[in-house]
Amino acid sequence: MKALVHEEKTGTKGLSYREIAELEPNAGEVRVKLKTAGLNHRDIYTLQRHKPTDPPLIIGSDGAGVIDAVGDGVSDIQVGDEVLINPGLGWKEKSDAPPQGFEILGLPFHGTFAEHVVIPAENVVQKPQYLTWEEAGVLSLAALTAYRALFTRGQVQSGMKVLIPGIGSGVATFLLQFAKASGATVYVTSRSEEKCRKAVELGADKAIDSNGDWHEALGGEKMDLVIESVGAATFNKSLDQLRLGGTMVTFGASAGDVVQLNIRNFFYGQFNLLGSTMGSTEEHREMVQFIEKHQIRPIMDHMYPLSQFEQAFERMEKAAQLGKIGFHIR
Structure with missing residues (x-):
């Protein structure tokens, strides 16, 4: 089968689109003939973590396609089923943190940037019929990350004021749609005037310049909840926008992972700071139910x-996108 394989060199220089041996499903596994797949920031990080001395690896975490083989013991999934993939391996029930052994498809196991992928049967769900193949293929990782950050960790409620810095990413666009569907008032930031304009078209109540004075641009309004994924570049500005006793959930550090925190201001503010990651199978199921109820589509x-693939990686590395970048497999 054809696949995007990382080997021999670090970064994108180690990628090649080539033939590689196809796998057969073992007991409890299924094989998916992929139609589409989604690119995530994780794929860029994987190119640094997967060493030139490691065995060749098919990267990619998101995907959707049709079941074309099932292993022994699989009874509730049939050849021909249209499915999307949950990339999280080994985290079944909702919990405070993932269990030991939790992994994400695409490292250390072969991923979705290929004509076929073999995964545990529990990691596929029926594709919502209203989604196109393109939408289904880019959904899971970003939408599940957004769902856990906003609902499980952030405990968003109708009427809350929510701030989402850096609106360009796929997760951020899901956060915007999920928060609005929950009845929250949503504010976003971006350095791009075009992204700010598009965010308002997507439902944001206000979009402001990330490089400006946030307090002034927001008219002094304070937030109940901030979902922070940018990192050091915006962390303290995000914290400054919280109301007393407010909550910030952080899951990303694309613009720096080391921040300086005024701890006195933090404890006098009675703030809550929570970390988050992708999420469990239980949360993935809840997320799919939520998007079906509200007919939410990926941007x-x-x-x-x-x-x-070179063009796709370049676009993501430049942060030029608004929403999800994906691949047609065939």
């Missing part, structure tokens, strides 16, 4: 043939 940025 699509651009789809590429998998053979044009």
